[in-house]
Amino acid sequence: MLTIASDIDALARFGRALADPIRCRILLALRKAPAHPADLAEELDISRTRLSNHLACLRDCGIVVAVPEGRRVRYELADARLGGALDDLCGVVLAVEADRTCPDADEKGCC
DSSP, X not given: OOXXXXXXXXXXXXXXXXXXXXXXXXXXXXXXXXXXXXXXXXXXXXXXXXXXXXXXXXXXXXXXXXXXXXXXXEEEESSTHHHHHHXXXXXXOOOOOSSOSOTTHHHHTOO
16 A cells, blocks of 8 residues: 655655666656666666666655556656656756865765
């Protein structure tokens, strides 16, 4: 049985989904259009196994859903409004200090 998540729970789930660059890439791809895992793996240039793990996380967060299509499964955003939310987040200007404390920021693309 599905329940409506509290605001805090919803934000925490969204934060978990966005905490990984691969999951962000998946969400940005699904923002454009629903897709099958094989097509997503090819588009994002990652293995199907790795993609499957990230899709499972996104499903657990409630952000994407798997829609059966015969013998195949198509993934899409769980709520169409998530596309707009992702657009808004991508347009946000962040105030980041030039002196980063993470020594691996340039290599890992973090911070």
